Structure formats: C-alpha cells, structure tokens
Amino acid sequence: MRCPFCGNLDSRVLDSRPADAGQAIRRRRECGECGKRFTTYERVDEVPLVVVKKDGRREVFDRNKLLSGLIKACEKRPVSVERLERFVAEIEKELRNRMEPEVNSAIIGELAMDWLREEDEVAYVRFASVYREFQDVQNFMQELEKFLKR
Structure with a gap:
C-alpha cells in the first residue's frame, strides 16, 4: 500500500478490524520509510x-x-x-x-x-x-x- 505521506510502497499492518458493519476491513498501517501511520479500508469489489x-x-x-x-x-x-x-x-x-x-x-x-x-x-x-x-x-x-x- 502506497504511503500517502512519502509515496513509499512498503508498509506494515499494525491492526485490522471489521468496519462498516462487516462490509469492510479497517487496517492501521505504518510506513517502512517515513514511519508515519495511516488507515486503509478494504472492501469487496x-x-x-x-x-x-x-x-x-x-x-x-x-x-x-x-x-x-x-x-x-x-x-x-x-x-x-x-x-x-x-x-x-x-x-x-x-x-x-x-x-x-x-x-x-x-x-x-x-x-x-x-x-x-x-x-x-x-x-x-x-x-x-x-x-x-x-x-x-x-x-x-x-x-x-x-x-x-x-
């Protein structure tokens, strides 16, 4: 997942949990380059x-x-x-x-x-x-x- 701060493609998942009444997965990530944290959501296409x-x-x-x-x-x-x-x-x-x-x-x-x-x-x-x-x-x-x- 691309870091929204530095653009690096290397990030690690710190936490995953259901979101939107089970319709998505919320993931907290940390960038391997700049160390900043961000949230992503995974949904069925x-x-x-x-x-x-x-x-x-x-x-x-x-x-x-x-x-x-x-x-x-x-x-x-x-x-x-x-x-x-x-x-x-x-x-x-x-x-x-x-x-x-x-x-x-x-x-x-x-x-x-x-x-x-x-x-x-x-x-x-x-x-x-x-x-x-x-x-x-x-x-x-x-x-x-x-x-x-x-």
Missing part, C-alpha cells in the same frame, strides 16, 4: 452503482461524496462521524440490495433527509437547504412548515 443526477448525467455512486455532504450538514452538531459512516453504509447496502444498476439521485437525497429528520433537526434543515436548492426565503419557509407539521 462490487459492480458499480450508477447515480442518475437531476440533469440526466450519470456518475458512479461515491459514498465519500454523500458522507461529505452529511458531515457538512452535521457540522457543530452532536452527531458523530462514526454514526454518519454507519448511515452511509446502510444507504449503500439498501441501494445495492435493490439489484438495480442505476438509482436516481432523488432517492439517495430523500433517504438522507428522512434519516436526518429523525437524527438532528438543524442538520436536516441545513441538508434540505442545499438539496432542495431553495431559491428564496419563501421556499425555505415552506420546507420548514412541512417539517413542523410532521
């Missing part, structure tokens, strides 16, 4: 899951992109990154279990919003404001009213 975007473009599902959006929504909120990683793993598992090669981005967005609605109200509003692409305060208020009715 699966058939790509293609996401169909709002504008019709298609791109391969990127769990890190979803995780990044959720982390931004939950910034300075009491939601741990580990909890977010487990949720992203659940979403990916659900999408792959559908056995469909393509999934509409709206499905992923709605799954994320449903979870955030229950997990953290502020994070939900933050995520919704980006996901729904509010054009003005009126759109924002309509979403808040829907949220409060639930």
